[in-house]
Amino acid sequence: MIVITADQQGSRKDADRVDGARELLGPLRWLRSPDRTAGDELQAVTDDAAVAVDAALALLADGHWSVGIGTGPVELPLPDQTRAGRGRAFEAARAAVEAAKGVAVPVQVRGADGAAAGRAEAILSVLGLIVGRRSREGQEVTALLNTGMSITAAAAELGVSRQAASQRAAAAGWSVEPAGRALAVELLGAADVAPAADPGVAR
Template identity: 50%
Template sequence: MFVMTVDQRRSRRERDRVPDLLARFTDTPVVRSFDRTAGDEVQAVIAEASTVVDITLVLAELGTWSIGIGAGAVEEPLPDVTRAGRGPAFEAAREAVTLAKHAPGSVCVRGPDTDTAADAAAVLSLLAVLVARRSPEGRAAVEQMRAGRSQSEAADALAVSKQAVSQRLAVAGWQAEAAGRRTAIRLVERVDPRRDVAS
């Protein structure tokens, strides 16, 4: 199981962004939804590594969150609300979010396999830096690709030429993100070796 603990950066100088985050991930497939734990911090329980990576990159694009990812066991049955959960994955996520506040890309991963966790954090940090630096035009083009559209369909939706979409995707590093995302998913999945046994 994965636990994500996410803390708003510069919360004393900015408005409370937790309600926006909760609304954004309402339809995301999770085991326990994001829940405010304290102050400007939220936490969720997630079963799939791909979902963890998807959420991480969305938060990295927003640029206002420190992202801690913990892998491991959780005490079951899980309570109805995330903040009442306990177990090693929760402890790992707590450690990770603290370290994320000073990490590149504001991302950290912790779990039983510490070497793989460090590798996963490195790849996610690179991806986080990549997506955070995109222009609004680049982000709009990438959103079209993530929605499964072709470049021609994206061009129509954005009211630009196909060549403009291609250029925006190149500058935004879309192909690098796609490859890096696949690597990140594999690494996050392996942070808890017991998942391989269970599967």
Template identity: 50%
Template sequence: MYVLTIDQRRSRSEPDRVPEALAALAGVTTIRPFDRTAGDELQAVLDDPEAVTEAVGILASDGHWSIGVGIGDVELPLPEQTRAGRGQAFERAREAVNSAKTTRYHVSVVGSGGAADGHAQTALRLLVRTATGRSAAGQEAIREMRLGHSQSEAAATLGITPQAISQRLQAADWHIEEDTRVLATHLLEVAHP
């Protein structure tokens, strides 16, 4: 299993962003949903590495979160509330989020300690780096593409030319982000015991 523990950065000096994050993450497939565990912290249980990558991508795009990914066993049956869960993945997610708070890209992965953990972490950090380094126009273009629109449809929706959407997507590193998502998902799968 994968447990994500997510903590809001600069929560003492900024507004509570948990409701916005919960709304943004509502479409991510989970075993136990994202839930506020305490104060400005969220947690969820997932069994799909693609969903983990999706969640990290969503959170990375706004740059307000430290993200810990714990990989391992959980005690079954899982309780109804995520925050009541126990097991290796929960413990590792706590360790990972604490580590993420001290890193430049604010995401860490803790699993069984093999090389795959580090590789998955590197891929997720690349995803975070790509997502946080783009302009508002680039984020807008990416959002349209994530809705499943073609470049022509996205351009029409945004009221810009097809050439302009292409330029925005290129500047926003859309294609490398998509490749990075595939890589991160694969490495998370490999890191799972």
């Protein structure tokens, strides 16, 4: 299992952004959808590394979140409310989000396979740096391209020329993103390796 815990940065001086983040992440395929855990925090559970990567990068692009990803076993059945969940993945996500508050690109990964978690963290940090520096126009075009849309179709959707869309995608660093996402998914999946099976838990 993979747990994402995100903590809003500077929440004491900013509007509450939890509901907006829940709406942003809601369409992804969660086992337990993003839930407010404490005033300015949210947490979600998935068994799909691609969902976790998509969520982490969406939060980093938003620019207001420290993101922790934890992998490993959890107690089953999962409770209806994410904040009531228990298990190593929840504990790892908590440790990760606390660590994320002290680094330049605020994302950290903790998992049963520490080496794979560290490599997943490294590529997510690089991708986070890229997506966090994008302009609004760059975010718009890359969001469309990441759905599998062609640059020509994305240009039509945005009402700009193909050349303009290509220039925005290039400025946004999109050319390296698909491969980077695929590597992050592979490494995060590798980090989600439970130790010896425990009763009542699942990966």
